[in-house]
């Protein structure tokens with residue numbers, strides 16, 4: 001049984017049908033990437049899994065149980081977290097408080113443990129614990145958003161464009177980090193503009209096109225697929 | 238003369254502070270101006286005196302405290318009900334902020350008219366069960382109860398600040414106020430936390446109402462409206478959403494208003510709050526203790 005199984009998912013914003021019956025699955029221990037052009041429906045997919053949007057039709061099975069009508073707070077308790085597009089940190093809280101908010105659903109002891117782990121992954125944050133999060137640089141805020149999402153030690157971590165706005169060197173670091181988080185035992189669903197890098201670290205990938213899944217396959221195969229290369233990876237290098 | 242006015246001003250200011258604290262608690266979380274808040278203050282006073290004199294028939298300190306307890310519970314629950322029944326549906330449909338604002342005006346009207354209907358238009362006596370007497374400092378007369386009102390205002394401000402900054406539910410409130418979507422992603426049950434905020438804010442308003450009833454020894458159906466406008470001025474002056482700001486704003490408006498009435502004339506007394514508010518908005522729009530909201534995009 002897959003950890004997460006999305007079946008015939010339809011989501012619309014009023015008359016705009018953003019998802020038109022998509023199917024995909026994420027198995028325990030995998031890194032799975034969704035790629036697609038702007039507006040394809042990647043963020044919509046993640047937000048719907050998270051309970052921020054309600055599907056018009058279809059099922060979202062997590063460990064075999066339909067969670068598509070549950071509240072976000074319940075879904076977090078099941079062990080799913082999302083580092084959303086656009087960071088959404090708490091701007092008037094300190095870095096430390098932001099991380100503590102990430103551990104809202106876990107005990108104090110677990111929080112301390114997770115915090116130590118976050119500092120190993122993001123030493124920059126440890127130096128800035130008492131800084132107001134809104135004054136961090138864009139890249140630092142992005143790291144904080146990812147670190148905060150790690151604080152609840154979820155089973156399934158969804159990252160919506162975690163490398164957005166980061167310098168090239170940092171982007172590489174973020175991808176290394178995603179691999180490391182995965183090796184610690186977290187299953188990852190990833191959305192990325194850097195499709196090539198994302199596919200290279202992924203077990204499997206899906207290509208989303210205006211609300212429909214067009215292609216799917218092993219990450220390394222998709223990265224070589226001529227249709228994917230032409231549409232999403234470009235012909236450079 | 239001056240110190241007497243200062244004492245009286247601080248007492249009136251404590252009234253405003255007590256009401257503004259609950260108002261600012263809700264504003265701090267939702268950025269919603271809750272026009273119904275002063276109605277809960279009035280309701281709290283009516284329910285306390287009703288429980289004490291008519292329900293229990295005990296016009297004693299014990300009767301007062303039991304009546305106050307009943308009033309706090311009912312007023313708090315009605316505050317929660319207001320959110321669940323009228324504001325939560327708006328949030329669920331992503332309604333515009335103005336819709337929520339107008340809803341609070343609607344709730345205000347419902348409560349005020351219900352009080353008129355049930356308790357009548359004439360003012361009601363509110364027995365002072367404590368009879369604490371007064372002390373003299375030089376030629377200044379201070380009623381013990383004035384001191385109590387002042388102390389309660391400060392304690393409530395400290396208590397709510399503790400709640401907001403040092404407890405789990407307080408963290409959730411602050412998270413919601415800064416980014417409600419992110420708060421959901423942390424696993425916070427946003428609607429429940431907001432309802433609890435209304436419950437606490439209204440319960441605090443009930444305490445204020447009962448204190449003021451005891452102080453003035455009568456209550457009437459206009460007490461909400463007059464204090465409501467002053468408390469909104471206090472909130473703007475001190476800083477919208479700030480708990481210490483609520484207290485200082487209330488104190489300053491109370492003192493200035495009293496001084497103005499004593500030394501200049503009482504004709505303009507009720508306008509002075511708005512003049513202060515107007516001037517503050519021109520000089521420091523975020524209020525004395527308000528924070529400027531900065532967000533990086």
Ligand SMILES: Nc1ncnc2c1ncn2[C@@H]1O[C@H](COP(=O)(O)OP(=O)(O)OP(=O)(O)O)[C@@H](O)[C@H]1O
Pocket residue numbers: 013016018036037038039040041042043044045085
């Ligand atoms: N709140 C909204 N109201 C109306 N339409 C929306 C809303 N949010 C998204 N859409 C539309 O739904 C479609 C899918 O949007 P979505 O944000 O899921 O795309 P995406 O794949 O994440 O794109 P990007 O790579 O640019 O982040 C788009 O056509 C978008 O315009």
Ligand SMILES: [Mg+2]
Pocket residue numbers: 042043044085160
């Ligand atoms: Mg997106």
